[in-house]
Amino acid sequence: xxxxxxxxxxxxxxxxxxxxxxxxxxxxxxxxxxxxxxxxxxxxxxxxxxxxxxxxxxxxxxxxxxxxxxxxxxxxxxxxxxxxxxxxxxxxxxxxxxxxxxxxxxxxxxxxxxxxxxxxxxxxxxxxxxxxxxxxxxxxxxxxxxxxxxxxxxxxxxxxxxxxxxxxxxxxxxxxxxxxxxxxxxxxxxxxxxxxxxxxxxxxxxxxxxxxxxxxxxxxxxxxxxxxxxxxxxxxxxxxxxxxxxxxxxxxxxxxxxxxxxxxxxxxxxxxxxxxxxxxxxxxxxxxxxxxxxxxxxxxxxxxxxxxxxxxxxxxxxxxxxxxxxxxxxxxxxxxxxxxxxxxxxxxxxxxxxxxxxxxxxxxxxxxxxxxxxxxxxxxxxxxxxxxxxxxxxxxxxxxxxxxxxxxxxxxxxxxxxxxxxxxxxxxxxxxxxxxxxxxxx
Amino acid sequence: xxxxxxxxxxxxxxxxxxxxxxxxxxxxxxxxxxxxxxxxxxxxxxxxxxxxxxxxxxxxxxxxxxxxxxxxxxxxxxxxxxxxxxxxxxxxxxxxxxxxxxxxxxxxxxxxxxxxxxxxxxxxxxxxxxxxxxxxxxxxxxxxxxxxxxxxxxxxxxxxxxxxxxxxxxxxxxxxxxxxxxxxxxxxxxxxxxxxxxxxxxxxxxxxxxxxxxxxxxxxxxxxxxxxxxxxxxxxxxxxxxxxxxxxxxxxxxxxxxxxxxxxxxxxxxxxxxxxxxxxxxxxxxxxxxxxxxxxxxxxxxxxxxxxxxxxxxxxxxxxxxxxxxxxxxxxxxxxxxxxxxxxxxxxxxxxxxxxxxxxxxxxxxxxxxxxxxxxxxxxxxxxxxxxxxxxxxxxxxxxxxxxxxxxxxxxxxxxxxxxxxxxxxxxxxxxxxxxxxxxxxxxxxxxxxxxxxxxxxxxxxxxxxxxxxxxxxxxxxxxxxxxxxxxxxxxxxxxxxxxxxxxxxxxxxxxxxxxx
Numbered sequence: 006x007x008x009x010x011x012x013x014x015x016x017x018x019x020x021x022x023x024x025x026x027x028x029x030x031x032x033x034x035x036x037x038x039x040x041x042x043x044x045x046x047x048x049x050x051x052x053x054x055x056x057x058x059x060x061x062x063x064x065x066x067x068x069x070x071x072x073x074x075x076x077x078x079x080x081x082x083x084x085x086x087x088x089x090x091x092x093x094x095x096x097x098x099x100x101x102x103x104x105x106x107x108x109x110x111x112x113x114x115x116x117x118x119x120x121x122x123x124x125x126x127x128x129x130x131x132x133x134x135x136x137x138x139x140x141x142x143x144x145x146x147x148x149x150x151x152x153x154x155x156x157x158x159x160x161x162x163x164x165x166x167x168x169x170x171x172x173x174x175x176x177x178x179x180x181x182x183x184x185x186x187x188x189x190x191x192x193x194x195x196x197x198x199x200x201x202x203x204x205x206x207x208x209x210x211x212x213x214x215x216x217x218x219x220x221x222x223x224x225x226x227x228x229x230x231x232x233x234x235x236x237x238x239x240x241x242x243x244x245x246x247x248x249x250x251x252x253x254x255x256x257x258x259x260x261x262x263x264x265x266x267x268x269x270x271x272x273x274x275x276x277x278x279x280x281x282x283x284x285x286x287x288x289x290x291x292x293x294x295x296x297x298x299x300x301x302x303x304x305x306x307x308x309x310x311x312x313x314x315x316x317x318x319x320x321x322x323x324x325x326x327x328x329x330x331x332x333x334x335x336x337x338x339x340x341x342x343x344x345x346x347x348x349x350x351x352x353x354x355x356x357x358x359x360x361x362x363x364x365x366x367x368x369x370x371x372x373x374x375x376x377x378x379x380x381x382x383x384x385x386x387x388x389x390x391x392x393x394x395x396x397x398x399x400x401x402x403x404x405x406x407x408x409x410x411x412x413x414x415x416x417x418x419x420x421x422x423x424x425x426x427x428x429x430x431x432x433x434x435x436x437x438x439x440x441x442x443x444x445x446x447x
Numbered sequence: 448x449x450x451x452x453x454x455x456x457x458x459x460x461x462x463x464x465x466x467x468x469x470x471x472x473x474x475x476x477x478x479x480x481x482x483x484x485x486x487x488x489x490x491x492x493x494x495x496x497x498x499x500x501x502x503x504x505x506x507x508x509x510x511x512x513x514x515x516x517x518x519x520x521x522x523x524x525x526x527x528x529x530x531x532x533x534x535x536x537x538x539x540x541x542x543x544x545x546x547x548x549x550x551x552x553x554x555x556x557x558x559x560x561x562x563x564x565x566x567x568x569x570x571x572x573x574x575x576x577x578x579x580x581x582x583x584x585x586x587x588x589x590x591x592x593x594x595x596x597x598x599x600x601x602x603x604x605x606x607x608x609x610x611x612x613x614x615x616x617x618x619x620x621x622x623x624x625x626x627x628x629x630x631x632x633x634x635x636x637x638x639x640x641x642x643x644x645x646x647x648x649x650x651x652x653x654x655x656x657x658x659x660x661x662x663x664x665x666x667x668x669x670x671x672x673x674x675x676x677x678x679x680x681x682x683x684x685x686x687x688x689x690x691x692x693x694x695x696x697x698x699x700x701x702x703x704x705x706x707x708x709x710x711x712x713x714x715x716x717x718x719x720x721x722x723x724x725x726x727x728x729x730x731x732x733x734x735x736x737x738x739x740x741x742x743x744x745x746x747x748x749x750x751x752x753x754x755x756x757x758x759x760x761x762x763x764x765x766x767x768x769x770x771x772x773x774x775x776x777x778x779x780x781x782x783x784x785x786x787x788x789x790x791x792x793x794x795x796x797x798x799x800x801x802x803x804x805x806x807x808x809x810x811x812x813x814x815x816x817x818x819x820x821x822x823x824x825x826x827x828x829x830x831x832x833x834x835x836x837x838x839x840x841x842x843x844x845x846x847x848x849x850x851x852x853x854x855x856x857x858x859x860x861x862x863x864x865x866x867x868x869x870x871x872x873x874x875x876x877x878x879x880x881x882x883x884x885x886x887x888x889x890x891x892x893x894x895x896x897x898x899x900x901x902x903x904x905x906x907x908x909x910x911x912x913x914x915x916x917x918x919x920x921x922x923x924x925x926x927x928x929x930x931x932x933x934x935x936x937x938x939x940x941x942x943x944x945x946x947x948x949x950x951x952x953x954x955x956x957x958x959x960x961x962x963x964x
Binding site: 015050060199300326385387 | 494587588589590593594595596597598599675676677678681789790855886889890891893894895896897899902908910913927930931932934936937940941951
């Protein structure tokens with residue numbers, strides 16, 4: 006069987022590798038963006054000089070030949086679903102028996118006057134990075150619209166090169182559509198310490214161009230005028246399905262798929278950022294554009310393509326990010342607004358930028374989720390507490406087991422528990438004690 | 448303020464370095480036959496060489512090179528003649544007379560002003576380095592800052608890096624084989640040497656002092672760079688302590704007390720002359736302390752290595768105690784990203800490092816065979832030749848010239864990774880019988896590559912992390928930098944139950960991340 010995958014991102018490549026593990030099918034992965042799979046989340050590190058392009062390729066170049074995964078560098082212009090044939094921009098064709106669409110996403114655009122100016126861009130692809138590299142030469146001031154994960158990355162990138170950066174967000178606190186206010190403020194404080202300006206509750210209204218057509222400043226809805234020679238747009242991403250619109254393939258915001266990641270057309274599947282679930286798993290969004298879901302979908306759809314239909318079960322939600330020097334991890338449910346049926350406790354270190362929030366069900370006391378800032382947690386433990394429906398006191402008594410920080414890190418659990426006891430949430434938590442001997446010899 | 452301090456520091460560093468480099472070119476040198484005393488020659492040897500050197504007396508040499516070459520040539524010609532006439536007692540095997548004689552002849556500016564020039568050439572650049580580092584304690588928020596690493600001419604094999612590597616290589620070649628060319632520099636260390644061991648400085652004293660200073664100054668840089676991580680601060684402090692106390696001060700003070708020079712943290716086979724006849728005899732003749740040293744060295748080798756490596760992994764030595772590790776983790780830290788991560792490099796590494804271990808074992812077995820039987824040959828092979836070859840090829844070229852000189856070219860652990868037989872021994876224990884591993888945190892890896900890039904041992908950490916598998920590799924020195932540079936909190940160095948320490952690759956496609964069965 007001849008399997009063709011469009012897109013060499015984490016979803017497409019996870020599928021290709023899994024199909025190879027399961028079968029002997031012919032596998033071809035097509036990408037117009039790059040010859041080889043690279044870690045999209047690491048693009049920022051190229052700009053900052055932490056790594057070079059070769060370092061962000063997770064597999065050495067011989068890997069693909071050895072695993073008989075054919076790579077083809079080309080842009081697909083059209084798909085003939087009837088004849089099961091791909092048509093490339095350069096005029097070539099490629100037939101397929103089964104097709105996986107893993108075309109990823111692209112930055113949202115803002116319909117604002119002047120947005121077409123030079124030096125205005127998002128950051129998603131390798132080409133975006135190359136463009137940013139070229140357009141930020143000699144730039145002194147930059148403005149970033151939107152404070153999501155890509156926005157803060159762009160800010161950090163520019164900051165590393167001494168550019169004066171201002172981030173403009175719509176919400177009243179940082180990453181307000183995900184984080185509660187305390188956490189948002191913790192990050193905002195950290196951003197300020199890094200000399201990056203944050204303007205809240207404002208939006209881009211107009212882009213000013215210089216004579217050469219490049220951005221020279223902006224005006225916001227609140228009337229702020231800012232000079233800048235670079236304008237980063239990071240107001241989210243959307244499925245990259247332009248070339249699939251107006252075809253027999255059913256799309257809405259993304260490519261519509263069922264729980265088996267099958268599209269409405271036989272032998273055509275889709276996975277990753279580009280899809281929209283007809284019936285999203287309980288508690289999950291129809292479009293979830295993160296690295297991990299891309300990987301899970303890729304590995305899942307491989308089974309289905311291989312003839313063993315497997316439904317998409319993403320399991321307990323988890324994600325992670327880094328805001329300048331503050332790492333963030335989340336397991337389970339930690340909403341930005343706590344509904345009345347939930348109880349929660351937030352702890353913040355008085356000295357370092359470290360914080361934890363735990364959420365549980367008010368009635369049943371069942372532990373529902375945890376997220377941490379500047380603290381590393383053990384995935385396996387947190388997932389177990391949620392999956393096995395631990396009560397909050399039982400989960401907290403095992404916090405030590407979930408600690409994943411480097412050895413000798415300043416303890417946070419005693420302070421966390423002490424504060425927790427003070428809140429009179431109705432129960433006492435006993436921490437499992439560890440003697441000196443056990444500490445030295447594990 | 449910060450910028451000014453940095454500029455001042457850099458100026459002091461470069462000025463001191465310039466003076467340091469130019470001093471060997473300075474003179475004059477005036478030879479006197481009385482300098483032959485105290486160079487380790489017998490009276491008969493002094494006399495025969497003295498005859499030949501008599502017409503050099505009173506002659507003015509503008510540089511030490513000319514004088515050193517004169518002494519060296521004269522000595523070689525004399526030796527040839529003595530060998531021809533089979534006057535073996537008079538043949539001068541050692542090179543010491545050349546550099547010590549040249550050193551004694553130095554009459555230049557630094558003569559009598561050793562302390563002043565020591566301050567200018569050695570202390571000033573060290574303090575300059577410290578001042579250069581100081582402002583970085585206040586720069587940015589604490590956390591991993593590798594900004595610009597691959598844009599740097601120093602850290603990415605640019606011209607500064609290549610120049611630095613060349614200078615280091617040259618330095619090692621001169622140190623090992625041509626100390627007679629840097630005698631004015633060696634003199635500068637006389638006052639310190641007198642204080643510590645009661646005698647004048649040798650090139651090894653110069654080397655030991657510079658080595659320790661490098662670890663201290665660059666250790667302070669580590670305190671700044673990793674000020675968010677107590678793990679790095681504590682292990683760096685440990686390395687600084689073991690270098691300063693165990694490798695530098697204690698052995699020198701032992702010499703002053705007329706005891707054997709002994710580094711209590713050096714372990715065979717890194718300490719490859721531990722079983723040399725002269726060493727065993729020296730310890731045996733040194734009474735109770737000498738016997739203790741012998742027993743200590745054996746205990747570390749036979750019990751210490753397996754026990755501590757079982758409990759903590761080989762990091763207890765390589766990135767907490769060892770001197771080579773100390774330099775690699777401090778002076779070498781800016782170059783850690785240059786180590787080759789390819790599968791091919793790993794294949795070479797395994798063959799080479801284990802070959803060196805086998806070589807060390809065979810060489811030592813031969814030396815001990817000779818020690819116990821008195822026979823200097825095993826079949827046709829001279830155990831002394833094997834011993835000499837090992838010392839030259841492994842001890843000098845591999846560990847010194849390549850091991851440190853190649854920092855800016857191949858990363859900071861070239862020796863530890865490809866050459867160190869003790870690392871190979873520790874690694875075997877770590878791989879097969881240890882509680883140590885680097886745990887991968889579920890499915891959190893985003894394959895970014897920071898861990899692999901900044902692994903000084905060239906381990907492709909990401910390969911394991913993205914599979915959700917723990918990292919158990921014989922070469923891992925447990926520096927902990929992979930864990931620090933990880934932006935998603937995926938890696939943790941741990942000592943734990945042996946069972947399941949390798950972990951299994953996960954498949955995250957079924958109900959979250961799961962062990963793949």
